[in-house]
Amino acid sequence: MATETRTRSVVPKGTLYRGREGMWSWVAHRITGLLIFVFLLVHVLDTSLVRVAPEAYNVVIETYKNPVVGLGEAGLVGAVLFHAFNGIRVMLVDFWSGGPKYHRQMLWAVGALWVLLMVPFLVRHLSHVFGG
Amino acid sequence: MAAPLLEAPRSTPYRRSTSRRSNYEMYSWLFMRLSGAVLAVLVIGHLFVNLMVGDGINGLDFGFVAGKWASPFWQVWDLAMLWLAMIHGSNGVRTIINDYTQRDTTRMVLKTLLAVALVFTVVLGTLVIFTFEPCPVGPDGALLTGAPSFCAG
Amino acid sequence: MSSTAREKSAAKRNGEHVDENGHAHGKAGEEASSENGELGAIPSFDVVMRIRRYNAEDAEDGTPVEARWEDFTVTLHGTDRVLDALHKIKWEQDGSLSFRRSCAHGVCGSDAMRINGVNRLACKVLVKDINPDKPITVEPIKGLPVEKDLVVDMEPFFQSYREVMPFLITSGHQPTRERKQSQEERERFDDTTKCILCAACTSSCPVFWTDGQYFGPAAIVNAHRFIFDSRDEGADVRLEVLNDREGVWRCRTTFNCSEACPRGIQVTKAIHEVKRALLTRTV
Numbered sequence: 001m002a003t004e005t006r007t008r009s010v011v012p013k014g015t016l017y018r019g020r021e022g023m024w025s026w027v028a029h030r031i032t033g034l035l036i037f038v039f040l041l042v043h044v045l046d047t048s049l050v051r052v053a054p055e056a057y058n059v060v061i062e063t064y065k066n067p068v069v070g071l072g073e074a075g076l077v078g079a080v081l082f083h084a085f086n087g088i089r090v091m092l093v094d095f096w097s098g099g100p101k102y103h104r105q106m107l108w109a110v111g112a113l114w115v116l117l118m119v120p121f122l123v124r125h126l127s128h129v130f131g132g
Numbered sequence: 133m134a135a136p137l138l139e140a141p142r143s144t145p146y147r148r149s150t151s152r153r154s155n156y157e158m159y160s161w162l163f164m165r166l167s168g169a170v171l172a173v174l175v176i177g178h179l180f181v182n183l184m185v186g187d188g189i190n191g192l193d194f195g196f197v198a199g200k201w202a203s204p205f206w207q208v209w210d211l212a213m214l215w216l217a218m219i220h221g222s223n224g225v226r227t228i229i230n231d232y233t234q235r236d237t238t239r240m241v242l243k244t245l246l247a248v249a250l251v252f253t254v255v256l257g258t259l260v261i262f263t264f265e266p267c268p269v270g271p272d273g274a275l276l277t278g279a280p281s282f283c284a285g
Numbered sequence: 286m287s288s289t290a291r292e293k294s295a296a297k298r299n300g301e302h303v304d305e306n307g308h309a310h311g312k313a314g315e316e317a318s319s320e321n322g323e324l325g326a327i328p329s330f331d332v333v334m335r336i337r338r339y340n341a342e343d344a345e346d347g348t349p350v351e352a353r354w355e356d357f358t359v360t361l362h363g364t365d366r367v368l369d370a371l372h373k374i375k376w377e378q379d380g381s382l383s384f385r386r387s388c389a390h391g392v393c394g395s396d397a398m399r400i401n402g403v404n405r406l407a408c409k410v411l412v413k414d415i416n417p418d419k420p421i422t423v424e425p426i427k428g429l430p431v432e433k434d435l436v437v438d439m440e441p442f443f444q445s446y447r448e449v450m451p452f453l454i455t456s457g458h459q460p461t462r463e464r465k466q467s468q469e470e471r472e473r474f475d476d477t478t479k480c481i482l483c484a485a486c487t488s489s490c491p492v493f494w495t496d497g498q499y500f501g502p503a504a505i506v507n508a509h510r511f512i513f514d515s516r517d518e519g520a521d522v523r524l525e526v527l528n529d530r531e532g533v534w535r536c537r538t539t540f541n542c543s544e545a546c547p548r549g550i551q552v553t554k555a556i557h558e559v560k561r562a563l564l565t566r567t568v
Contacts, residue, residue: 018402022540037221054278
C-alpha cells in the first residue's frame with residue numbers, strides 16, 4: 001500500500017487533456033447525472049410530505065415558487081434532457097454497428113434536439129415563473 | 133561489502149484484484165442502458181405533464197398530486213420511475229465512486245452511504261405511493277385543510 | 286522537372302514568394318539567406334518548446350519534488366518533427382532531458398507523449414503543423430507513474446497486456462502445414478494487428494487516469510486481435526479476463542483512444558466488438 005501511494009504522488013498534474021467531443025460529452029453526462037441524482041433524493045423527500053399532511057406539502061411547494069428555484073428547475077430540465085439524449089447516443093454507440101463511426105454527428109443531433117425542446121419549454125416555464 | 137539490494141523484476145506494486153468470475157459488471161452495464169431507455173420516456177413524460185400541461189409549475193399543489201395518484205396509471209408510472217431512476221442513479225454514482233476514490237476505506241464509506249440513501253429513498257417513496265390517501269381526514273373524521281376540492285363532493 | 290521548377294514548387298509549398306528567376310524570397314528564407322549569405326538556403330524558424338520536467342533526485346531531502354515547466358528555444362526547419370526538437374535540446378542545450386525513442390519513424394512505439402495536450406508520437410508530428418508561433422507543450426503521457434521528465438513506468442501497461450494472453454492459443458497436435466485462413470477471416474481483426482504498444486490510447490483514457498486498474502484500450506485491442514482470429518482457440522479465456530470488474534465494461538466510449546492512436550486503429554470500435562462478443566457469447 002505504501003509503495004502505491006508513492007507511485008501515485010509522482011504522477012504530475014500537467015495540463016488538461018485536450019480531448020474532443022467524445023470526452024466532453026462524457027464529462028457533461030457525468031456531471032448532469034450526479035446533479036439529477038442529488039435532486040432525485042430531495043424530490044422524493046419533499047414529495048413524501050403528501051403523506052404527512054396536505055398543508056405541509058403545500059407550504060413546502062409554495063416556498064419553491066420563486067425565481068431562483070424556477071431558474072434551478074430550468075437548469076434541471078436542461079440537465080435531464082441532455083442526459084437522456086446523450087444516453088440514447090451512448091446506447092447507439094454501444095448497440096448499433098455504425099455507432100462508433102457516427103458518434104460525433106450524433107452528438108450534434110443531441111445538441112440540436114436539446115435546443116429544439118429547450119426553447120419552447122423555457123418560453124412556457126419562465127413565463128410561469130416570472131409571470132406569476 | 134554487501135551487494136545492493138535490487139528488486140526482482142516484475143515484483144511491482146501493480147496488482148489487479150483477482151477476477152471474481154461473475155457477470156455482475158456486464159449486467160450492471162446492460163441495466164444502465166435498458167433502464168436509461170425506459171427512463172428517458174418516463175422522465176420526459178413526467179416533466180411534460182407537470183411543467184408544460186395546464187398551469188405548469190404554478191399548478192403544483194397537494195390537489196395536483198392527489199388527482200394524479202387517484203389513477204393507477206400514474207401510480208405505476210411514478211413507481212417505475214422511482215425504482216428505475218434510483219437504481220440507475222445509484223449505479224452511476226457507484227461508478228463515479230469507483231473511479232475517483234483512491235483509498236479503500238473512503239470507497240467503503242461512500243458506497244455504504246450510497247446504499248443507505250438508495251434503500252431509504254426507494255422504501256420511503258414506495259410506501260408513500262402505495263399508502264397515499266387523496267382525501268386525508270383528521271382524528272375527528274373531518275377533511276384536513278388543503279385537501280383537494282373533489283373530496284368534499 | 287527542371288531544377289528551377291522544382292525550387293519554385295518547393296518555395297510555393299513553404300508559402301514564399303518566387304521571383305521571375307525562380308528564387309525564393311519568403312520571410313524565413315530571407316532570414317536564413319542573410320545569415321548564411323547564400324541563396325536558396327533552407328528556411329528555418331524559432332520555436333519555444335515548453336517541456337514538463339521531473340526528476341526525483343532534484344529533492345535535497347529525498348522527498349519527491351513537484352514537476353515543473355522548462356522552456357527551450359530551438360531553431361527548426363519545416364521538415365523537423367517534435368522528436369527532432371527534443372533531440373536538438375538534448376544534444377545542444379540540456380543533456381539531462383530524458384525521453385524514450387528508438388526507431389524515430391513511428392513504428393517502435395517508444396515516444397508517445399502529450400504534445401499540446403493530446404497524446405501523439407513525437408516522431409510523427411511535424412512542428413510546423415502544430416502552430417509553432419505559440420510555445421509547444423510536451424508532457425509525459427497521463428496515468429502512468431513518471432520516472433524522469435518524459436519517461437514513464439510502462440509496467441502497469443504491459444502487465445495488462447500480458448494478462449490478456451497476446452499469443453496464439455491452440456489445442457491438439459502441431460499441424461504439418463500452415464494454419465489456413467481466408468481473406469474474410471483475416472479482415473475481422475486486421476485493424477487491431479496494427480498496434481505498436483505505444484500506450485497513447487491507454488494513457489488518453491479518462492477511466493485509466495483515475496482508475497489505474499482498468500485494463501485499458503491497448504490490452505483490449507490486443508485481446509481483440511486474437512479473440513477474432515479464426516486460428517485461435519483461446520477466445521473464451523480472454524473474454525472471461527475482459528469480463529472482469531476492470532475489463533471492457535469500464536469503457537465509457539469517450540473516443541479519446543481512437544483519436545490518440547498513431548496507427549489509426551478504431552479502438553472504440555474494437556472494444557465495442559469485444560463487448561458484443563461478451564453479450565452474445567459468440568465470436
